[in-house]
Amino acid sequence: MNNAKRFNALRTVLSVLIALAISFVIIFMVSEQPVEAIKYLLVGPLTSKRNMGNVIESMIPLIFTGTGVCIMFSANQINLSGEGAFHVGGLIASCVAINMSARVVSPIAALFCAGIVGAVFTAIPAVMKITTTADEMVSSLMINYLALYFGNYMLNNVIGDPKASAASYKLTEASKLPVLFDGTRVHFGIIIAIAVAILGYIFLYRTKIGYELRLTGENEEFAKYSGISIVKVILISQLLGGFVAGLGGGVEMLSPIYARFTWTSLLGYGWDAIIICTLSKKNPLYTPFAALFLAYLRTGASIMARRTDVTLEIVQITQGIIILLVVAEQFLSRYKHKLIAKEAKAALKEEEAA
Amino acid sequence: MENQAVLQMNHIMKIYGNGVVANEDVSLELRKGEIHALLGENGAGKSTLMKVLFGIESPDQGELILNGAPVTIKSPQDAISKGIGMVHQHFMLVPSLSVAENIILGVAPRRGIFIDMDKAVESAQNIAKEYNFDINVKDKVEEIPVGIKQKVEILKALYRGAEILILDEPTAVLTPQETDELFIQLMKLREKGHTIIFISHKLDEIKKICDRATIMRSGRSMGTYEVADITTQEMSKLMVGREVSLTFEKNDQQLTEQVLLKVRNLTVNNSQGVLKVDDLSFDIKGGEILGIAGVEGNGQTELIDALTGLNKKYKGIIEIKGKDIAHSSISDIRSMNLSHIPEDRMTSGCAKNLSIQENLFSNQYKKHRYSGKLMLKRKAIEKRSDELIQEFLIKCRSRKQNVGMLSGGNIQKVIVAREFSTCPDIIIANQPTRGIDVGAAAFIRQRLLEFRDAGCAVILVSADLTEIFSLSDRLAVMYKGKFAGFFNDAAHVTEDELGQHMLGIKRDEVLEGVLYE
Numbered sequence: 001m002n003n004a005k006r007f008n009a010l011r012t013v014l015s016v017l018i019a020l021a022i023s024f025v026i027i028f029m030v031s032e033q034p035v036e037a038i039k040y041l042l043v044g045p046l047t048s049k050r051n052m053g054n055v056i057e058s059m060i061p062l063i064f065t066g067t068g069v070c071i072m073f074s075a076n077q078i079n080l081s082g083e084g085a086f087h088v089g090g091l092i093a094s095c096v097a098i099n100m101s102a103r104v105v106s107p108i109a110a111l112f113c114a115g116i117v118g119a120v121f122t123a124i125p126a127v128m129k130i131t132t133t134a135d136e137m138v139s140s141l142m143i144n145y146l147a148l149y150f151g152n153y154m155l156n157n158v159i160g161d162p163k164a165s166a167a168s169y170k171l172t173e174a175s176k177l178p179v180l181f182d183g184t185r186v187h188f189g190i191i192i193a194i195a196v197a198i199l200g201y202i203f204l205y206r207t208k209i210g211y212e213l214r215l216t217g218e219n220e221e222f223a224k225y226s227g228i229s230i231v232k233v234i235l236i237s238q239l240l241g242g243f244v245a246g247l248g249g250g251v252e253m254l255s256p257i258y259a260r261f262t263w264t265s266l267l268g269y270g271w272d273a274i275i276i277c278t279l280s281k282k283n284p285l286y287t288p289f290a291a292l293f294l295a296y297l298r299t300g301a302s303i304m305a306r307r308t309d310v311t312l313e314i315v316q317i318t319q320g321i322i323i324l325l326v327v328a329e330q331f332l333s334r335y336k337h338k339l340i341a342k343e344a345k346a347a348l349k350e351e352e353a354a
Numbered sequence: 355m356e357n358q359a360v361l362q363m364n365h366i367m368k369i370y371g372n373g374v375v376a377n378e379d380v381s382l383e384l385r386k387g388e389i390h391a392l393l394g395e396n397g398a399g400k401s402t403l404m405k406v407l408f409g410i411e412s413p414d415q416g417e418l419i420l421n422g423a424p425v426t427i428k429s430p431q432d433a434i435s436k437g438i439g440m441v442h443q444h445f446m447l448v449p450s451l452s453v454a455e456n457i458i459l460g461v462a463p464r465r466g467i468f469i470d471m472d473k474a475v476e477s478a479q480n481i482a483k484e485y486n487f488d489i490n491v492k493d494k495v496e497e498i499p500v501g502i503k504q505k506v507e508i509l510k511a512l513y514r515g516a517e518i519l520i521l522d523e524p525t526a527v528l529t530p531q532e533t534d535e536l537f538i539q540l541m542k543l544r545e546k547g548h549t550i551i552f553i554s555h556k557l558d559e560i561k562k563i564c565d566r567a568t569i570m571r572s573g574r575s576m577g578t579y580e581v582a583d584i585t586t587q588e589m590s591k592l593m594v595g596r597e598v599s600l601t602f603e604k605n606d607q608q609l610t611e612q613v614l615l616k617v618r619n620l621t622v623n624n625s626q627g628v629l630k631v632d633d634l635s636f637d638i639k640g641g642e643i644l645g646i647a648g649v650e651g652n653g654q655t656e657l658i659d660a661l662t663g664l665n666k667k668y669k670g671i672i673e674i675k676g677k678d679i680a681h682s683s684i685s686d687i688r689s690m691n692l693s694h695i696p697e698d699r700m701t702s703g704c705a706k707n708l709s710i711q712e713n714l715f716s717n718q719y720k721k722h723r724y725s726g727k728l729m730l731k732r733k734a735i736e737k738r739s740d741e742l743i744q745e746f747l748i749k750c751r752s753r754k755q756n757v758g759m760l761s762g763g764n765i766q767k768v769i770v771a772r773e774f775s776t777c778p779d780i781i782i783a784n785q786p787t788r789g790i791d792v793g794a795a796a797f798i799r800q801r802l803l804e805f806r807d808a809g810c811a812v813i814l815v816s817a818d819l820t821e822i823f824s825l826s827d828r829l830a831v832m833y834k835g836k837f838a839g840f841f842n843d844a845a846h847v848t849e850d851e852l853g854q855h856m857l858g859i860k861r862d863e864v865l866e867g868v869l870y871e
Contacts, residue, residue, distance in 0.1 A: 206730060211715075218705035219705040222702050223705075225694070226688075226717050228716070347751075
């Protein structure tokens with residue numbers, strides 16, 4: 001690892017620490033019991049098996065959408081419809097899971113459909129970009145509402161259980177994902193999630209198409225000049241990113257958390273994915289770690305909110321600061337320059353000696 | 355006053371954010387009232403040193419002493435307030451404003467919250483008169499010729515109280531007459547006690563006007579000399595570091611039978627609809643280098659884009675090895691063994707945030723050697739990367755280093771290594787040695803000749819006439835999208851003749867030998 005890379009890792013860690021420090025200051029200002037609150041925030045998740053389970057459980061959707069966004073952002077396709085893909089993925093998975101009750105086959109079919117629908121969904125902005133040069137950032141942002149209201153329509157008119165309010169019929173038991181540890185809600189989805197992160201890494205860094213994606217993402221002109229089909233890259237990156245996000249929605253739906261489809265608003269995992277992608281520097285392999293961090297922070301915050309007078313929003317502030325610091329290129333640039341200068345000077349000396 | 359140092363830059367070191375050491379150890383001393391040449395090749399670090407002086411970059415080591423006191427210069431504003439002015443190679447003027455407005459811009463005389471225009475014109479006129487500049491200050495900048503624009507730039511600096519004036523390659527854009535006029539002005543400035551830093555690599559100009567010269571080579575100062583005491587030969591040797599022969603040993607030509615690239619009635623409009631390539635026809639066989647000379651912007655870029663498949667909207671016929679490429683993609687064209695060294699290495703030649711290895715395979719990762727149906731063959735790619743780094747003398751820490759961390763010459767070597775390692779039959783080299791050090795340039799030129807000897811067809815577009823002369827077998831001059839001249843034996847063309855064709859003074863109607871029919 002050279003200095004520049006070490007610096008990037010260091011900067012991420014430092015950003016996290018600074019953000020936490022700022023949160024502590026705020027907690028001290030607003031709380032009657034600040035020490036208590038900070039204690040719950042930092043070690044709360046470790047205090048019981050159930051709390052630890054909560055951390056793992058909330059990592060799962062983050063890994064999926066995070067990996068999806070990593071794939072799209074690596075190709076410099078700033079597609080923000082992961083949010084909607086996750087939503088329709090959950091919707092379709094519930095439709096399948098309501099109607100199928102075959103063991104093993106049912107969850108597989110539900111997840112497969114969720115992925116496909118997610119892929120088709122995120123591909124809409126991609127196709128619009130190819131055919132009409134519509135900017136994918138804008139179209140993908142707006143299309144998320146399509147997912148939300150389509151979900152609401154389905155809930156009200158097609159899969160809604162007349163006996164329940166704003167909820168679908170019950171998903172069949174056979175289609176649910178099995179719980180891995182008793183006393184928690186940690187389910188089989190974590191294994192799929194980690195597999196997806198690893199496969200995402202292999203795809204981006206070890207396959208021909210992944211190479212094409214990254215080359216295009218770094219310099220489209222260069223990719224074109226090298227003979228790479230940009231249209232193919234735009235399409236494949238967004239199809240795949242959407243597939244993973246949709247799959248994530250399906251997994252979340254089939255988890256023990258839900259018995260029925262009840263999503264009447266967007267859950268925000270698509271946005272969280274951008275945080276995950278930023279923290280993991282677009283490499284899917286790091287998404288489980290970034291997801292762990294975020295999930296831990298949120299679990300800690302909700303324990304803190306339950307036990308003390310500090311509200312959950314404090315964590316939103318922390319998250320915001322982290323992202324601002326990580327993306328701020330000039331943050332610590334003086335220190336970075338010193339590192340690089342040191343390295344260059346050492347290289348000069350070496351040359352002279354040789 | 356004589357021999358008094360107004361400015362000393364001692365042991366300046368500047369390292370850029372990508373790790374490139376632009377100034378390693380440079381010292382410069384200016385005496386009051388002299389014209390001091392700063393001499394060096396592209397990439398020697400002249401501009402960096404001047405950016406340090408003008409406050410655009412801050413040095414990593416070294417000290418600046420201005421009028422006997424150590425100073426730090428934080429910004430161009432700071433430099434101006436300390437009496438340092440700079441005239442950039444690309445003028446920094448507002449075209450829609452008048453000369454007077456440009457001169458007073460930012461330091462305008464005011465009346466209340468408004469600019470006092472009368473006073474502005476008056477003071478602009480005064481300063482022009484004071485320095486004997488023959489300028490109508492009410493003219494709009496967009497309407498005046500280049501030579502006058504430069505005078506406006508100089509006046510702008512003087513108006514802000516510049517005692518030390520930096521001129522970055524001032525003659526590059528001037529005609530010989532304008533250059534003479536500039537020199538007269540500069541000498542007058544010297545008489546008035548101004549100190550001038552004159553950046554150039556034209557040795558005869560330095561001989562003509564400068565008192566002393568500091569010579570730079572690859573980030574170091576090679577010493578300061580009285581111009582009267584040093585010959586141009588000695589200067590060039592110090593600049594380059596060794597005797598570089600610009601003529602290459604060329605073997606006898608052996609042409610292939612087959613015409614490898616055939617172009618007929620090629621016409622290309624640019625995206626604004628302007629005609630850039632006008633009904634161009636030519637042939638090229640294996641075993642020859644076709645040089646294309648010409649002032650930039652005469653259709654060379656558009657010609658190359660059409661030949662390499664980057665632009666498919668052309669009229670006419672392009673055939674590679676007998677196959678019409680009208681419907682071939684860039685990837686199809688590349689698989690016909692065509693290699694392309696692009697004009698601008700950073701925009702289309704590489705991805706600066708990817709590693710050397712990843713940049714070396716963008717045109718050949720699909721080959722069976724380097725990938726299977728789905729996966730890349732990492733071992734083979736890594737091994738080949740190390741081989742190429744050695745073979746092409748790419749200076750780097752490892753194949754994993756990002757290309758953006760390398761120097762210009764080494765980036766170009768990465769590109770050349772990639773393009774030359776596919777055993778090409780046709781090489782299209784667009785400005786292959788622009789802005790890189792002499793060693794790397796000589797290396798690339800030698801390679802081009804080797805490919806020619808091996809039966810490859812080479813098209814060489816270059817603004818460097820020495821390069822064109824020393825490599826080309828046949829030579830075309832582009833002017834306004836056409837060949838204004840064509841020479842079957844590049845060795846027998848004089849520079850003067852070439853110049854006349856380049857400027858469109860001489861235009862041949864019949865181009866003998868351009869087609870092999």
